[in-house]
Every structure is written in C-alpha cells, then in structure tokens.
Amino acid sequence: MEHSRRALIGGIGAGLALAGSGAPRAFAQNRKIGYAVVGLGSYATRQIMPNFAGCDSARLVALVSGTPAKLEQFGTQYKIPKTHRYSYADFDRIRDNPDIDAVYIVLPNSMHAEYSIRAAQAGKHVMCEKPMAISVAECQAMIAASKKAGKKLMIGYRSRFEQYNRLAIDLARSGHVGPTRLITAEHGFPAQPNQWRLDRPLSGGGSLMDIGIYSLNAARYLTGEEPVEVSAVESTDRNDPRFKTVEDRINFMLRFPSGIIANCVSSYSSSHNSYRVIGTQGYIDMEPATPYQGQSMTIRKDGVATPRVLPAAAKTQFAGQLDHLAECILTNATPIVPGEEGLADMRVIEAIYRSAAEHRSVGIKA
Amino acid sequence: MEHSRRALIGGIGAGLALAGSGAPRAFAQNRKIGYAVVGLGSYATRQIMPNFAGCDSARLVALVSGTPAKLEQFGTQYKIPKTHRYSYADFDRIRDNPDIDAVYIVLPNSMHAEYSIRAAQAGKHVMCEKPMAISVAECQAMIAASKKAGKKLMIGYRSRFEQYNRLAIDLARSGHVGPTRLITAEHGFPAQPNQWRLDRPLSGGGSLMDIGIYSLNAARYLTGEEPVEVSAVESTDRNDPRFKTVEDRINFMLRFPSGIIANCVSSYSSSHNSYRVIGTQGYIDMEPATPYQGQSMTIRKDGVATPRVLPAAAKTQFAGQLDHLAECILTNATPIVPGEEGLADMRVIEAIYRSAAEHRSVGIKA
Numbered sequence: 072m073e074h075s076r077r078a079l080i081g082g083i084g085a086g087l088a089l090a091g092s093g094a095p096r097a098f099a100q101n102r103k104i105g106y107a108v109v110g111l112g113s114y115a116t117r118q119i120m121p122n123f124a125g126c127d128s129a130r131l132v133a134l135v136s137g138t139p140a141k142l143e144q145f146g147t148q149y150k151i152p153k154t155h156r157y158s159y160a161d162f163d164r165i166r167d168n169p170d171i172d173a174v175y176i177v178l179p180n181s182m183h184a185e186y187s188i189r190a191a192q193a194g195k196h197v198m199c200e201k202p203m204a205i206s207v208a209e210c211q212a213m214i215a216a217s218k219k220a221g222k223k224l225m226i227g228y229r230s231r232f233e234q235y236n237r238l239a240i241d242l243a244r245s246g247h248v249g250p251t252r253l254i255t256a257e258h259g260f261p262a263q264p265n266q267w268r269l270d271r272p273l274s275g276g277g278s279l280m281d282i283g284i285y286s287l288n289a290a291r292y293l294t295g296e297e298p299v300e301v302s303a304v305e306s307t308d309r310n311d312p313r314f315k316t317v318e319d320r321i322n323f324m325l326r327f328p329s330g331i332i333a334n335c336v337s338s339y340s341s342s343h344n345s346y347r348v349i350g351t352q353g354y355i356d357m358e359p360a361t362p363y364q365g366q367s368m369t370i371r372k373d374g375v376a377t378p379r380v381l382p383a384a385a386k387t388q389f390a391g392q393l394d395h396l397a398e399c400i401l402t403n404a405t406p407i408v409p410g411e412e413g414l415a416d417m418r419v420i421e422a423i424y425r426s427a428a429e430h431r432s433v434g435i436k437a
Numbered sequence: 438m439e440h441s442r443r444a445l446i447g448g449i450g451a452g453l454a455l456a457g458s459g460a461p462r463a464f465a466q467n468r469k470i471g472y473a474v475v476g477l478g479s480y481a482t483r484q485i486m487p488n489f490a491g492c493d494s495a496r497l498v499a500l501v502s503g504t505p506a507k508l509e510q511f512g513t514q515y516k517i518p519k520t521h522r523y524s525y526a527d528f529d530r531i532r533d534n535p536d537i538d539a540v541y542i543v544l545p546n547s548m549h550a551e552y553s554i555r556a557a558q559a560g561k562h563v564m565c566e567k568p569m570a571i572s573v574a575e576c577q578a579m580i581a582a583s584k585k586a587g588k589k590l591m592i593g594y595r596s597r598f599e600q601y602n603r604l605a606i607d608l609a610r611s612g613h614v615g616p617t618r619l620i621t622a623e624h625g626f627p628a629q630p631n632q633w634r635l636d637r638p639l640s641g642g643g644s645l646m647d648i649g650i651y652s653l654n655a656a657r658y659l660t661g662e663e664p665v666e667v668s669a670v671e672s673t674d675r676n677d678p679r680f681k682t683v684e685d686r687i688n689f690m691l692r693f694p695s696g697i698i699a700n701c702v703s704s705y706s707s708s709h710n711s712y713r714v715i716g717t718q719g720y721i722d723m724e725p726a727t728p729y730q731g732q733s734m735t736i737r738k739d740g741v742a743t744p745r746v747l748p749a750a751a752k753t754q755f756a757g758q759l760d761h762l763a764e765c766i767l768t769n770a771t772p773i774v775p776g777e778e779g780l781a782d783m784r785v786i787e788a789i790y791r792s793a794a795e796h797r798s799v800g801i802k803a
Contacts, residue, residue: 252707253686255621255700261717302668304798306696320619322698324688330672332688334621334700341618341715349707351627431797432670 104397105132105170109186110177111141118363122389128397132170135162166193176200179273180280184209191220198396200227202284203413205275207421210414225396225406226413228288232391234384235366242355243293248372249351251331254293256286256346259338264313277317279420283337285361287419289346290325290333298325298419301433303426323423470763471498471536475552476543477507484729488755494763498536501528532559539762542566545639546646550575554582562589564762568650569779571641573787576780591762591772592779594654598757600750601732608721609659614738615717617697620659622652622712625704630679643683645786649703651727653785655712656691656699664691664785667799669792689789
C-alpha cells in the first residue's frame with residue numbers, strides 16, 4: 072500500500088512538475104541545494120538551522136527576518152554574508168540570488184500561503200511548515216503557484232523522516248499485528264500565553280492547527296487512507312485568556328474506507344504525544360511518538376509486549392527532511408509529502424471545525 | 438466530589454427505599470446474606486461463585502439454571518441442597534425460600550429486566566450484571582419494581598470494588614495531576630463466533646453493551662459527572678458472520694459539564710483494556726485497567742512517570758462487590774452502584790447508538 076500510494080503521489084507530482092511553465096533548472100549532481108530560511112523563530116533557529124550541518128545535499132545560504140538583530144546574530148553564527156540577509160520588504164529580491172534554490176517558510180500559519188506563493192513566483196522551490204496554510208483555498212493556490220513556476224512544493228512533515236515513525240508505517244500497513252482495526256493518536260501541550268499561536272489572525276486556529284495536526288497526519292500515514300467521515304467535539308474555556316480567539320481541546324474521530332476508526336486528541340491544556348495502531352493480533356505503540364528526539368516503540372503481539380529499539384539513526388529527522396527536498400530537486404522527483412499532503416490534512420481540518428461547530432459528522436470528499 | 442456524589446446517591450436511594458411499599462426486613466448484624474445465582478455461564482461459575490469463599494457477609498445458597506447437568510455439577514461442588522436448585526420454570530418459587538435474601542442475575546442482557554423484576558416481586562434483593570438491561574425503559578421498570586418491593590437493586594460494576602480503580606477515582610477527582618482535561622478509555626476483545634452476545638435478541642447490542650460499557654462507565658466514575666453530549670462513529674463489517682446482528686466497533690466521545698472530553702473505544706475485533714486521566718500536570722494511566730486481576734497503574738506528574746504498586750488487596754473485587762450489597766441489606770444503606778447507575782449508563786448507550794445511526798452529536802439530559 073505504501074508503495075502504491077507513493078507511486079500515485081509521485082505520478083501526480085511528476086505530472087504537475089512537467090505541466091509547470093518554468094524551465095527546469097539543471098543541477099550538478101554533486102552540488103548542495105541552497106536554502107533561505109524565512110522566519111527566525113525558535114523552531115527555525117533551534118531545530119532547523121543547526122541541522123543543516125548534518126545534511127548531505129542541503130545547505131543554509133540565506134536568512135529572511137523582520138528583526139535586524141536576528142539577521143545579525145544568526146547571520147554571523149552561520150556565516151551568511153550580508154548580501155544574503157533579507158527583510159520581508161526585500162523578500163522578492165531573492166529572485167536575483169542564484170545561491171538560493173529553495174526557501175523554508177517557518178512563519179506564522181497565516182503567512183504561509185503568501186510567502187510560499189511569492190517564493191514560487193521568484194523561481195524558488197518551497198519547503199513550508201505545517202499546517203500548510205489556514206484554508207483549503209490557500210493550499211490550492213500554493214500548489215497552483217508552484218506548479219505554474221515549475222518548482223517543488225514540500226510540507227514540513229518531519230515525522231515522515233524519523234525512523235521509528237517510518238517503521239511504524241511499514242509495520243502497520245503490512246499487517247504486522249494483523250489488519251489495523253483502530254488507531255488512537257494524541258497530541259497536546261499546555262499553551263503558554265502571549266504567543267502568535269493563540270492569535271487567530273496569525274494562527275488560523277488553535278490546538279488543531281498547531282499540534283492536533285500530528286494526530287491527524289499520523290492517522291493518515293499509518294493507514295495510508297483518506298478518511299471519509301469525521302466527527303469532532305470541542306471544549307474551550309473562553310474565560311481563559313489564552314483562548315479568547317482559538318480553541319483549546321478539539322477531539323475527533325475519523326472513519327476510513329477500510330473500516331478503521333481513529334480516535335484523536337488535540338489539546339492546548341494537557342500534555343500528550345502518542346499513538347497506537349491496534350490490529351487483530353496486537354498493537355504498535357509509540358510514546359512519545361513525534362518529539363524532536365527520543366521516540367519509544369513497544370509492540371504487543373499475541374499477548375507479549377516487547378520494546379523495539381533501533382540503532383541510532385545516521386541522520387536526524389530534520390536533516391532527512393531538508394535533504395529530501397534537496398534530492399527531489401536534484402533528481403526531479405516528487406517529495407513524499409508534497410503540497411497535496413498538506414492540502415489533504417487541511418481538508419480534514421476544515422471538516423473537523425465544521426463538525427464541532429455544527430454538532431454533526433461531516434463527510435469528506437477528496 | 439466523590440463524597441458529595443455518594444451522599445447524593447445515598448440520599449436518592451434512601452428516599453426510594455423509604456418510599457417502597459414493602460416492609461423492611463430485619464436482619465441480625467452477624468448473619469451472612471444468602472445469594473441465589475441465576476444463570477450458570479462461565480462468568481458466574483468461574484468468577485463469581487468461587488469468590489463467595491472470600492466474602493464476609495455473603496454466601497451462596499441457591500442456584501438457578503435451565504441445564505439440569507449444571508445444577509447437579511455446581512450444586513454438588515458448592516453443597517447446594519436439591520431444594521435450593523431451581524429451573525427457570527421454578528424461578529418464582531424462590532419467594533418461598535427464606536434462605537435466599539438476594540439474587541445475582543447473570544443471564545443474557547435481554548433477560549436482565551424480566552428476572553430482576555420477578556426477583557423483586559418475589560421479595561428478593563437484586564444484584565444484576567451490567568449492562569443493567571437493553572433499554573432505558575427496562576432500567577426504569579427494574580428500579581420501579583425494586584422500589585415497590587422495598588428491596589435493594591445493585592448493578593455489577595465490579596471495578597468500583599477494585600483498589601486500583603478506587604485509587605484512580607480518588608486521584609482523578611482530587612486533582613492529583615491537576616484538574617482533569619481529557620480521558621481516554623479503551624475496551625475491546627476479539628469476539629468468538631456463536632455466542633449469545635452476538636445474537637441481538639439476547640444481547641441487545643454488540644461490543645458497546647458488552648465491553649464498551651467499561652469505557653463509558655470509567656469515564657463517568659473518573660469524572661463524577663454525567664456527560665451532556667455524545668458523538669459516536671460505528672464501523673462494522675456486516676459480511677463478517679459474527680456481526681450479522683450486532684455492531685463490531687463503536688467509538689464515542691463524551692463531553693462533560695466541566696469541559697472534560699472523553700475519547701472512548703469499544704471493539705469486538707481488537708484487544709483493548711486501558712484508560713488514562715490527563716490533567717494539566719500529568720496523567721493517571723491504567724493498563725490493564727479493568728481485568729479480573731492484574732491492574733497496573735502509572736502516574737506521570739511534572740514530567741516523571743512512576744509505577745504505583747499497591748499491597749495485595751484483602752478482598753477480590755468480586756468478593757467486595759458481593760459483600761457490598763450484603764452489607765447494604767444488613768444496614769439498610771444504598772449501594773454505591775444502584776439501579777440508577779445502570780440507568781445512567783443506559784441513557785448514554787442509547788444516545789451513542791442514536792449518534793452513530795444519525796451521524797450527529799446527541800445531547801443527553803438526566
């Protein structure tokens with residue numbers, strides 16, 4: 072199933088790439104793809120940027136920030152020349168910088184679409200953080216823009232480059248514990264006040280956009296299927312100053328074509344990071360499932376629970392993700408998590424919000 | 438909250454008992470209450486009957502079965518005289534046996550109401566297995582019959598007499614890991630074919646009636662609240678010969694007045710036995726949560742997970758349950774799990790089925 076799904080996505084993606092109007096740029100196979108990181112928040116500076124050092128095919132060549140002090144600090148730290156440091160006012164000038172092959176958009180959610188589209192229009196490939204954007208319409212516009220430019224578009228689903236999650240996908244889809252019957256997936260953390268993620272105009276939503284998307288995406292990648300029905304329940308204390316404009320908890324159930332049901336948690340007021348794939352003969356348990364590091368897997372089969380420990384990975388999930396887009400660019404392949412993957416999540420996210428608001432289950436069509 | 442809820446239930450129950458038309462029977466404080474076990478299936482013969490040996494206030498005095506060989510086998514084993522062995526045709530003659538104070542109904546679900554009501558009419562106290570019956574209307578009729586007879590009615594929620602579950606209730610309601618925000622509760626097992634539980638006229642429903650009720654009841658006892666909204670999703674392969682008349686999987690989410698959401702699993706095609714109470718500072722995890730023995734608890738608080746191991750209990754949950762009704766009879770107290778508790782579950786069960794069938798959330802009123 073994994074194979075056929077990848078083939079399908081590859082087929083679609085390849086078609087889009089060929090249909091693009093931009094002329095493919097020729098790359099030497101031995102050069103590294105140059106990234107501009109757009110947005111110098113903590114995720115960019117603490118998780119992404121240090122990981123270029125472990126990449127085979129990607130390197131950091133430019134920075135974009137609205138804060139001159141950050142450009143100075145990180146520009147110095149990463150030896151980025153002043154000519155490769157940009158403000159947002161300067162953003163479109165990246166077009167004229169041939170060292171920049173791709174941009175990595177790490178901005179607040181509501182800015183993903185605009186900057187991804189402007190990057191494509193500037194002739195750059197795009198890596199965009201999840202959630203891809205704040206609406207299905209924006210996701211579609213981003214895909215169209217990259218297609219028109221003949222450039223790649225990939226979404227930052229880092230767990231797809233993490234070895235335990237990859238193993239879980241293989242085990243789940245191959246029926247290692249029997250055909251999957253149920254999935255539980257739980258993600259949440261106590262939101263700290265006064266962050267852009269609690270400001271709807273910037274975030275587009277609350278816990279679901281930010282952390283619940285991990286539960287949703289896991290349910291989709293562990294099944295390899297698209298849900299056909301979603302039912303959601305929200306619980307938010309609007310007297311809590313953190314939750315004036317965004318939701319706290321929004322749990323949801325997904326029904327998949329094969330009959331699998333996924334029970335999912337999304338919370339901004341409690342800590343969760345786990346999933347479990349339950350088959351007819353046992354389960355595959357991951358807790359924590361999607362942290363930056365330290366995944367832990369237990370497999371229960373025929374009544375016996377056994378921890379599954381893998382040798383240390385040669386490459387972090389962050390480096391793997393950065394290298395993947397780079398290698399797709401170098402070989403003209405389609406990323407395993409292209410814009411269509413972000414769009415698929417966003418379709419379900421919109422259905423989850425609708426279900427919770429209307430107190431009914433919502434059918435989802437591809 | 439536990440205290441006030443018990444006080445409330447006690448108040449209601451005491452009122453019902455006083456309102457009953459039957460004269461209260463006087464019991465010596467030092468005698469044991471005599472039980473007739475009605476239905477000699479595996480749960481009765483393997484779990485309940487051996488546990489009378491560990492009871493302080495209860496003893497097995499009579500058997501009711503439609504199978505003469507079982508009456509002979511277990512009558513001999515438990516030294517039950519032939520005068521205290523009954524067929525269903527003889528059932529109402531228990532009225533004339535003063536050794537029988539109470540009956541324990543361990544029949545298929547659809548027979549609970551009839552035999553509970555006939556037992557009350559015969560002047561006997563009733564312990565009835567869960568689910569209490571197969572509809573709200575039946576539960577109400579059972580409560581009315583016991584009230585009219587001035588006899589106790591208790592439902593066999595054994596986990597309320599199991600020490601880890603009791604501790605979990607205390608910890609959850611006292612905010613040991615902070616105020617509860619979410620609960621996950623998962624129960625299921627692969628149903629074997631050709632059992633009464635797969636035959637709707639006998640069972641009244643599938644996994645929800647049988648095993649999912651543990652998830653539901655746990656969510657209610659861990660919160661001490663009644664859910665106000667339920668949303669359910671069912672998934673059943675009707676081509677599976679086991680599921681011609683009853684559901685396989687039916688998962689549901691409950692929203693409680695305090696804002697807690699419970700994500701619940703009910704499955705007849707995969708194994709589950711766990712719950713987790715997630716507060717703002719950590720969680721209380723039980724896995725397995727509700728087995729006959731071997732509960733396991735882990736508490737995570739402020740980032741540190743610690744197994745919680747209790748000394749061996751002085752009394753099994755089965756003996757504790759049997760003794761509790763006996764002691765309520767002897768002291769004219771109301772059981773902590775009276776008929777009203779079974780009715781409360783059944784109200785939610787009906788709402789769950791309606792939600793799944795109508796693809797919408799269903800509000801629940803007490």
